[in-house]
Amino acid sequence: MKTALIALYVLTVTAPVWIALLAVPQTDHSFSSEVAKNSGLIGIGVLLMQFVLAARLPLTNRFFGLDSVMVFHRSMGIFALALMLVHPVLLAFGEGNWKLLYGLDQTWYIWAGKTTLLLLLVHILISVFRRSLNLSFERWRVLHNTLAIAIIALALLHSWYAGGDLSAFPMQALWVLLGGVAIAAFVWHRLIRPQRLAAKPYRVEDVRQESPDVWTLRLALPEGEVSEHLPGQFNFLTFPNSAAVPAEEHHFTISSSPTLNGFVESTIKASGDLTSQIGEIQRGETVIVHGDFGRFSYTLQRDESELVFIAGGIGITPLMSMLRHMRDTDDKRRVVILYGNKTEADILFRSELADMQSMQEPILHVEHVLSEPDEKWPGESGHIDGKLLNRLLGGDLMKTGFYICGPAAMTDQVVTALRRQKVPCRNLHTESFSLTEDTAPTSARSVLRKWVTALIVVVAVAVTVIVAEMRTDGNEPSGDGHEHSRSHSESA
Structure with missing residues (x-):
């Protein structure tokens, strides 16, 4: 096609x-x-x-x-x-x-x-x-x-x-x-x-703070509708009657699993004109939702026997949707997630990731990497680069699917390092929060x-x-x- x-x-x-x-x-x-x-x-x-x-x-x-x-x-x-x-x-x-x-x-x-x-x-x-x-x-x-x-x-x-x-x-x-x-x-x-x-709006069911500047919005679907998005996709959201944010359309990643009946969640960082007041949105407000979009989903690549998720900051959101879906559907593939942040306070979904790892639902190994850790930090420090990837991954990566989402500089650096390790471009899947910029020029869809x-x-x-x-x-x-x-x- x-x-x-x-x-x-x-x-x-x-x-x-x-x-x-x-x-x-x-x-x-x-x-x-x-x-x-x-x-x-x-x-x-x-x-x-x-x-x-x-x-x-x-x-x-x-x-x-x-x-x-x-x-x-x-x-x-x-x-x-x-x-x-x-x-x-x-x-x-x-x-x-x-x-x-x-x-x-x-x-x-x-x-x-x-x-x-x-x-x-x-x-x-x-x-x-x-x-x-x-x-x-x-x-x-x-x-x-x-x-x-x-x-x-x-x-x-x-x-x-x-x-x-x-x-x-x-x-x-x-x-x-x-x-x-x-x-x-x-x-x-x-x-x-x-x-x-607009004739069939969603409704804000819950506004949940994940960190000092990150919030999760739970949206109730219109009556009679079911969520059919793939884990890792995104929606366009407009808040037409909100006193907190302007009535502008912006795209946000879906952080929930499609198995969440009757609801869909997006986790949003307060940064731009719209998102700076995202935490002030009130329960019960209406939301116009247009979706679902994107091909950043492990469900589209069934031939990959192992998965590596690499995230930076708010880039964890589509990967959390995938991990939650793998947990809910009892997917048996092994997953390694490398999650980069500045400080320990910036880590999102830390408890949930720890629970997934301890329960092995899915079969998960988590590595947190901090670029500005304090003296008591016991984990990895620095940036997710070629040296860290070589040390933590190693082995035969030819059948491993890499899913990368984060700042453009990190994405480009990671993809370049993986290509140097001879990882086929067809196994490199990236997501960018910009719809007009190519942040990973050697990933599969970019090459195509x-x-x-x-x-x-x-x-x-x-x-x-x-x-x-x-x-x-x-x-x-x-x-x-x-x-x-x-x-x-x-x-x-």
Whole structure:
């Protein structure tokens, strides 16, 4: 199914070029002009599919995981920008009309294209440098969505009126179809689904303090619903009527087991704008829950005979969900957990982990590692690095599954160390609390995503060039100063 979804994506984003070729097999434009037009067509195809990727569709989450989809979404946005930058430069060169780039005396649809490019550049920059710009997540999301709508509207208008290929009915039908799909995905994601979720809210059953700055929220499910999440997944939570926290949507890991009937729990650290007052949430408040997401779960990897869980700080939460599920389902696999914190007071679920180890439910060995221990600390100290992993693990790790969740620096360090020990990337599973950053570039899903991204870029570029060659068949630049590519409809 993964291969089918990837193939469908490639076919969709390159469809405008193939349809244009079928509609008008030959043109009198130059090769450079055709490459430019194809770049623009595929660029718009990629932009339209961005709405689908961002819509949190169950199908893409099931096979790839929402975090991988969103990192891919970001990469494709940058690729679309590259295609759109190539488009006017090669077009000006191919048509012999450099005024397309700097001239002020242009028709409105040329200005629409220039505005599209400018807005797309701003769109990418604020996404990449959101933290440096001190943009809150909610403010960034509003700006992100507004710009996205403006970009695609201007791009469709520009291509419809400036592109000669759009005078052919098949191309017009394709544009209406792809545009309709993008609009439907956006309306479903931002309007219809939120209303449906709000109609069946969860309720805060309990607020439990785990440490000075960490709280567990127990949420009661709507009447008649059962929890079907996998251990290790996460949800999006919104508190629409709370006096303690803003009504903003944020994602949090599920720390409870799916076996907890009628309830779901999330353990949250008080840190950002929303979470700093998480402990002030009152019992009985309503919560809008959207989930479940992620592929960070041992239940998806049944061929791993032994498991190693590595956590840093609040990164213990998805691993606790897995351990609780293993306990409740009597899973007999052996688990070693390495849990890093600054001080002894920062250790979460310490008593529960100790009980699991003493009862061997599951078959568990726990190692706490403190980076700033006091003099009385009897356990491991320092950081979870290659030396500690070699000393504590050793042996044959080829059939061991590693599940790593914590700060980005720790995750990258641990994955790098394990790869040096020849642990296959397919056995490295990571979770990041960011949906747009790759914190473990050599883990299994990261490697797959990079290969898929590279494949799509190569195929798109190849299609751009090959179709341009097929349509021009060696034509030389006309040099007659055509205005953009609209003249194609007049000469074809």
